[in-house]
Amino acid sequence: MSRxxxxxxxxxTALRRLLSAERIAPQMTRYHPTARLVxxxxxxxxxxxxxxxxxxxxxxxx
Numbered sequence: 001m002s003r004x005x006x007x008x009x010x011x012x013t014a015l016r017r018l019l020s021a022e023r024i025a026p027q028m029t030r031y032h033p034t035a036r037l038v039x040x041x042x043x044x045x046x047x048x049x050x051x052x053x054x055x056x057x058x059x060x061x062x
Contacts, residue, residue, distance in 0.1 A: 002038050011042055015053055022056065030060045 002021070005014035018038060022029040029035050040062050042053055049057070 003034055006038050006041050011045065014038060015042060015050070015056070018056060019052055036060055036062050
């Protein structure tokens with residue numbers, strides 16, 4: 001779901017979906033290839049990283 005929002009340019013919604021998934025299943029989210037792809041994409045398209053994205057990026061080590 002977060003990938004679709006990211007592709008539509010709904011970056012904040014994509015981030016919220018990823019954070020929600022991480023709360024429910026942290027290990028699965030952190031190591032899922034699509035989740036990692038979306039986080040890398042969000043980091044690439046943002047000029048400044050909001051704190052929640054910065055934290056998720058650090059936890060996923062992407």
